[in-house]
Amino acid sequence: MKKPSSVGSRIRERRLFLGMRQTDLAKTIGISPAYLNLIEHDRRRIAGKLLLDIAAALKVESASLSEGAEAALLNGLLQAGAETLGTEVEQDRVEEFAGRFPGWAQLVIELHKDVGGLRQAVQTLSDRLSHDPFLSDSLHEILSSVAAIQSSASILVESNNLEREWQDRFQRNIFEDSARLSQTSQSLVSYLDPDKETETGHATPEEEFDSFLSACNYQLSEMDRGVIKASGYTEIIDTDGSLKSPAAKELALTFLERYEDVEQKLPLQSLMKFEEQGMDPLQIAATSGVSLPDLMFRLSFRSSGGSREYGYVCSDASGALLMRRPSVGFSIPRTGQACPLWPAFEAFSRPLVPQISRIRQFGRDGVSLNCLSVAVPVNDFASGQVPRYQAHMLVWRATDLGRNEVNVGVNCRICTLSDCAARREPSILTDSFDSRGLSGNS
Amino acid sequence: MGKTVLLIEDEPNIIEAVGFILSRDGWRVASHSNGTDAVEEVRRRMPDAIVLDVMLPGRTGFEVLQELRHDPELSVIPVLMLTARGQAKDREMAESLGATQFMTKPFSNSEVLEKMRALVAG
Numbered sequence: 001m002k003k004p005s006s007v008g009s010r011i012r013e014r015r016l017f018l019g020m021r022q023t024d025l026a027k028t029i030g031i032s033p034a035y036l037n038l039i040e041h042d043r044r045r046i047a048g049k050l051l052l053d054i055a056a057a058l059k060v061e062s063a064s065l066s067e068g069a070e071a072a073l074l075n076g077l078l079q080a081g082a083e084t085l086g087t088e089v090e091q092d093r094v095e096e097f098a099g100r101f102p103g104w105a106q107l108v109i110e111l112h113k114d115v116g117g118l119r120q121a122v123q124t125l126s127d128r129l130s131h132d133p134f135l136s137d138s139l140h141e142i143l144s145s146v147a148a149i150q151s152s153a154s155i156l157v158e159s160n161n162l163e164r165e166w167q168d169r170f171q172r173n174i175f176e177d178s179a180r181l182s183q184t185s186q187s188l189v190s191y192l193d194p195d196k197e198t199e200t201g202h203a204t205p206e207e208e209f210d211s212f213l214s215a216c217n218y219q220l221s222e223m224d225r226g227v228i229k230a231s232g233y234t235e236i237i238d239t240d241g242s243l244k245s246p247a248a249k250e251l252a253l254t255f256l257e258r259y260e261d262v263e264q265k266l267p268l269q270s271l272m273k274f275e276e277q278g279m280d281p282l283q284i285a286a287t288s289g290v291s292l293p294d295l296m297f298r299l300s301f302r303s304s305g306g307s308r309e310y311g312y313v314c315s316d317a318s319g320a321l322l323m324r325r326p327s328v329g330f331s332i333p334r335t336g337q338a339c340p341l342w343p344a345f346e347a348f349s350r351p352l353v354p355q356i357s358r359i360r361q362f363g364r365d366g367v368s369l370n371c372l373s374v375a376v377p378v379n380d381f382a383s384g385q386v387p388r389y390q391a392h393m394l395v396w397r398a399t400d401l402g403r404n405e406v407n408v409g410v411n412c413r414i415c416t417l418s419d420c421a422a423r424r425e426p427s428i429l430t431d432s433f434d435s436r437g438l439s440g441n442s
Numbered sequence: 443m444g445k446t447v448l449l450i451e452d453e454p455n456i457i458e459a460v461g462f463i464l465s466r467d468g469w470r471v472a473s474h475s476n477g478t479d480a481v482e483e484v485r486r487r488m489p490d491a492i493v494l495d496v497m498l499p500g501r502t503g504f505e506v507l508q509e510l511r512h513d514p515e516l517s518v519i520p521v522l523m524l525t526a527r528g529q530a531k532d533r534e535m536a537e538s539l540g541a542t543q544f545m546t547k548p549f550s551n552s553e554v555l556e557k558m559r560a561l562v563a564g
Contacts, residue, residue, distance in 0.1 A: 140497045143526045144453045147548035151459035154551045159466075166462070173455040 007051075008042035010065045014058045015040075029053040059276065073098045076109035084112065119414055120334065138188045145181040149174050205247035207334055210324055212243050212252055218301050218325050255323075262298045266290045271298060275308075281372055281394060282354060292354060292374050296394040300325040311369075311395040315344050322390065329360075329367025330395050331410045339409040340422040344393035347375040351389050358398060358405045362417055368398040368405060445490040445562055449473040450480050450506065451524065452498055460493070463551045464558065477501030481509050484516055491561050494541075495524045496532055504535055511540040520561045524549075 015025055026036040029050070038044040039054075046054070055062035074094055081089035090097075098105045152170040156162065243249045266288055274284045285295045293314070300312035311327030315338075324332045332338065343357045354374040360367065373393040381387035409415030412425045447464055449457050452475045461471040474483045478500030484492065492510075496503040503523065510516045523541040525532040533544055543557050 137497075140526050143547040144456060148453060148455035148459060150548045151463070151551055151554075152455065155459060155462060158551070169458065170462075173458060177455055 007046065007065055008040045011054055011058070012040040014060060014065070018058065020058075025054070025057055028057045073102065073105050073109070076112070077105055080108055080112035083116075134191060135188075138184055138191075141184045142181060142188070145177045145184065148177045149181070152177070205245050205251060208243060208245055208248035209251040209255070210334060212248070213255075213301075213325070258297065259301060262290075262294045265294060266298050268302060271302070282356070291376075292372075293376055293390075293392045296372070296392050297323075299394065308396045313338070313342075313344055313393050315391045315393075317348060317389055317391075319345065327395065329369055329397060331361065333411045333413075337424075338411055339415065340412075340424065341406065341408040341420070342393060343371050343373040343406075344391040347373040347391040347393070348389055351375040351377070351387070358403060359395070359408050360405050362407055362409045362415060369395040370398045371395050444468065444470065446470045446472065446487065447491045447493060447558065448484060448487055448489040449493045450475075450477070450483075450498065450503070451493065451495045452476060453495075459551075460554055463554060467555055467558075469558070475499075477503065477506050480506045481513070481516070484510065484519065485513075489519065491558060492519055492521045493524065493558075494521050496526065496536070504539055507536065507539045507541060522557055522561055 015022070022036055022040075023033045026033040029036075030053070031050070035044065039046055051062050051066060055065055058065075077094050077098060078091065081091060081094070152173045156167065156170050156174075159166075237243050237249050237252055243252055270288065271284070274287065279287065281292075281295055281299060284290075285292050288295070290298070296310075296312055299308075299310045309327045310325070311330035311332070312323065312325040313321055313332060314323040315321050319337045319340075321332065321338060324334075326332045338344075343355060343359065347353075347355060352375070354372060357371045357373070359369050359371050361369070371393060372395075373391060375389045375391040377387040378390050379385055379388045407417065409417055409420075412420075412423050413427060415423075415427055417423075445468075447469050449460060449471060451457050451460075451473065454475070457473045457475070461473060465471050472487055472489065474480055475498075477498035480494075480498070480501065494503045494507060498506070507521060507523065510519065510521065517540075520542040521540075522543045522545060523533075523536040525536060525544060525546050533546075536544060543561055545553060545557050
């Protein structure tokens with residue numbers, strides 16, 4: 001279910017989704033089926049009026065078909081230039097560079113992605129030490145054992161005429177601490193380097209599940225078409241191999257059950273009708289009777305066919321991200337905490353009140369995003385319990401000029417926004433590694 | 443010296459080793475192995491100095507330190523905080539809560555003696 005990467009592939013995929021024959025589409029737009037076939041197999045490039053006609057016939061915006069090779073190359077280069085500090089790039093000549101040297105341009109983009117991946121890995125490692133209780137406890141236990149061994153050994157070596165009783169006691173202590181150190185070290189190694197049967201390449205089941213969703217391109221078209229129910233995915237998950245740990249499989253099944261539940265409340269065809277009428281998410285929720293969180297979930301995880309791509313996060317009151325759906329212009333950290341400026345976290349201060357805002361995430365190529373956020377309770381606090389809230393935030397690309405736009409980041413660790421009152425830790429992109437965090441020595 | 447020190451540390455072998463070298467240096471050593479009633483133990487013994495580990499059962503060393511510093515009678519007792527090497531945040535936290543001296547694990551015996559003498563000299 002990988003996303004098509006070419007214009008022709010997108011046209012073909014959309015046509016098949018609508019159940020439209022090639023001859024019918026060709027007739028609608030006034031070209032021969034043979035020519036359409038060449039277009040769908042990327043043997044003819046199209047633009048301008050023909051692209052617009054095809055998009056209209058397929059009931060999508062032309063940008064959703066054409067944002068492929070050329071646009072991706074330009075956007076990737078602009079992003080690399082914006083996110084690489086200390087390098088002045090000739091932004092006004094990016095099209096010339098991409099046009100004359102597409103191979104080199106692609107190489108720059110790939111190298112930039114690699115650097116981003118390495119930064120993420122560094123962040124993951126430093127976050128684990130700070131936020132992983134098992135690692136933190138293990139570290140303390142190891143250091144305590146070493147401290148006891150060092151102290152006892154020094155006493156044995158440096159003390160003259162040490163009484164026999166004390167010699168025996170400290171030798172026994174060294175023996176005990178050595179054994180404990182060995183055991184703790186082995187546990188730590190097993191934790192950090194699990195055996196091949198459970199090795200996933202991911203630090204947590206949540207990351208494993210996120211990768212599963214990403215590989216599906218955040219859509220389950222078989223469920224949208226009613227071909228498979230959530231229960232039918234059990235066997236697929238077990239045999240697919242992309243989800244290895246039991247916890248990740250459990251997360252996937254819970255997600256699928258929710259997907260099925262929300263799909264029944266708002267079938268894809270009904271959703272598409274609302275979208276064709278130009279309704280925004282608030283209007284769709286009001287008209288359909290579906291709750292805002294359910295609608296946000298539905299919009300974010302759906303089959304292709306919509307003219308908009310949505311990004312989505314769900315967070316609990318501690319700031320932990322429970323659900324992630326990145327989109328163009330909206331990156332979400334895979335580990336650690338997100339940017340505290342996100343409207344999702346402001347929603348906790350005004351629960352049950354939907355908020356519309358405009359944001360622009362730093363580091364991207366200037367994509368202005370509409371943002372809908374709301375915090376809703378997840379427990380029955382009418383019975384006297386303290387309400388427990390989860391915040392939901394939906395973003396989609398804005399098409400009009402921004403008003404009161406707020407600059408936000410991905411997270412503090414890789415954000416270079418200066419003078420941010422909400423910053424909770426230094427950025428690794430601006431501070432040396434020796435000042436805090438990785439080297440650790442104060 | 444004849445001064446008393448209370449070691450608040452849950453690792454018995456560290457208590458034994460550190461207690462040994464301090465007693466050979468003239469200190470009278472007492473120990474306590476959890477954070478839950480550590481403050482009560484301090485109030486009962488009124489030591490001349492305290493060695494306090496960060497990680498304790500019950501309450502953390504930070505919580506104990508914070509309560510000691512809020513008590514007018516106990517706040518004058520100097521505290522040597524034991525932190526883990528590589529955890530700069532622990533030292534920053536201890537500093538902000540009013541620890542007198544710091545020592546990171548693992549440590550040498552000479553470092554322990556040096557820190558303890560500085561603790562009561564100041």
